[in-house]
Amino acid sequence: MKNGKILQTPEGYLNKMPIFQFILVSVLFALWGAASALNDILITQFKTVFSLSDFATAFVQSAFYGGYFLLALPASLLIKKTSYQVAIICGLFFYIVGCYLFFPASSMATYGMFLLAIFILALGLSFLETSANTFSSMLGPKDSATLRLNISQTFNPIGCILGIVLGKYLVFSDGASLEEQMAGMSANEAQAFGLEMLQNTLAPYKYILAVLIVMLVLFIVVKFPKCKTQAIVPNVKDKSAGFKETLKVLSKNTRFKKGVLAQFFYMGVQVGVWSFTIRLALDMHSDLNERVASNYMIISYVAFFVGRFLANFLIARYSSTRVLFIYSTIGSIVLAYASIVPNVTAIYAAVFVSVLFGPCWPTIFAHTLEVVEDKRHVEMAGAIIVMAIVGGAIIPAVQGLVSDLLGSMQWSFMIPTICFAYVAYYFYKESKIEKTEREKSILSA
Incomplete structure (x- = not known):
């Protein structure tokens, strides 16, 4: 480091942040947190307005996370050819387009149009997550990459809290639950009331659009380091790796593949629990309306934030894999409780498990990388x-199908229980x- 200047290592990391x-x-982590939290609101709203099964409501998450899936690799190729900054700008653009599409969707009043808007929005988030997760871990020294990503991920629950609060006050209404209100209406009255409720879904996205436009301008004008790898590989003249070569290398990396599978199941746990917590509360508390039931999700996201903050403290002092083993083991037990105990404490268990979600995504991501x-x-x-x-996209749909088949939202929570156990x-x-690697290192020294 010369005169405090930020320098890049051959691996792409920086000497200081x-x-x-x-x-x-x-x-950015807060921005996609807000979008994902609003999905939990939309699932509850759409179920009643469009008279959907639990399986069908999960299509909201299928459209959302399906968009992530489809553009993750193209996003990585864009990063490889350009930079993380360019990929983020593309992501913000798609996010803006997706939010805008909620306006025609609310006028057309079709479930499919809403799913399209969610899908386009998620395409943008795929660019953002593919770039921001790796970029955050690279924006500083290598030895603090996992901690740095966990700090960035702390913004995610803040965005989730803001998203659910916007949904609670701008989408849900006071009084009886939507289902109870619409039950006493004629077909025409129910249709008119449903259209009015769909208009409420626009309000949160107006605020998000304003923030997105500001962020887009900032990412266009602010200079960012490239953080692109310049790894020197012996006996290889071309330092860049082709698509086929990378897939071949990664396909032979057993630990990498197991990490990807763990991330798949973890995401199923998180999204499944959060998608149906409000529904679980409404089922077990028949006197609640959607606005009051959404308080459980606000508490869940606060718990998520606390859990991540605590995890940052623990991971800085102890092995991240050991901390996460303890977190996910306790989480499996808590979810099993939420699945089988036939009283309202099951809701509190479903809320508490969010404490244990906190460090999972960033730790699996950084550790697998x-x-x-x-x-x-x-x-x-x-x-x-x-x-x-x-x-x-997949696990919540399975959970919704189990709920429909068994006629019990509570029993469906066994699906995320099994996933968390993995x-x-x-x-x-x-x-x-x-532990084995540390022991070998000590012996060789």
Whole structure:
């Protein structure tokens, strides 16, 4: 480092963190948090307005996380050819278009049009997550990459809280629940009332649009470091890695593949629990309306924030794999309780488990990225890990189907319970591998 200048290592990391740029990248985590939180509101609203089954309501998450899945690899290729900054600008653009499409969707009043708007919005978020997760971990020294990503991810629950609060007050109404209100209406009255309720879905996206436009301008005008790898590989003249070469290398990396699978199941847990917590509360508290029931989600996101903050403290002092093994093991037990105990404490269990979600995504992401030794493959590796977010499209749909088949939203929570148990198993195995590697390192020294 000369005169405090920020320099880049051959692996793409920086010798010190550029604070303003790091903050801007971290704010992106709040922006996609708000979008994902609003999905939980939309699922509850659409179920009644469009008379949907639990399986059909999960299509909101399928459209959302399906969009993530489809563009993660193209986003990584764009990063490889240009920069993280360019990919973020593209992501913000698609996010803006998706938010705008909610306006014609509310006028057309068709479920399919809303799903299209959510899908386009998610295409933008795929660019943002594919770039921001890796970019955050690279914006500073390598030895603090996981901690740095966990700090950025702390912004995510803040965005979730803001999104759910906007939904609570701008989308949901006071009085009896929507289902109870519409039950006493004629077909024409119910249709008119449903159209009015759909108009309410626009309000949160107006505020989000304003923030997105400001962020787009900032990312266009502010200078960001490239953080592109310049790894020197012996006996290889071309330092860049092709698409086929990267896939071949990653397909042979067993720990990388297990990390991707763990991310898939974790996303299924998180999205499944959050998608149906309001529905669980309405089922077990028949006197609640949607606005009051959404308080459980606000508490869930606060718990998520607390859990992530606590995890940052623990991971800075202890092995991240050991911390996550303990978190996910306790989480599996808590979700099992939420699935089988036939009283309102099951709701509190579903809320509390969000404390244990806090560090999962960023830790799995950063840990899985670290096992890719040849950093020429890091952009695509990051994209593939982001693609595992498709678990949020598939697992909630399975959970909704189980709810419909069994006639019990509570019993459907066994699906995320099983998924979280696999995450615990993954971190147990990874902690044993790390322990063995430390012992070998001590012996060789």
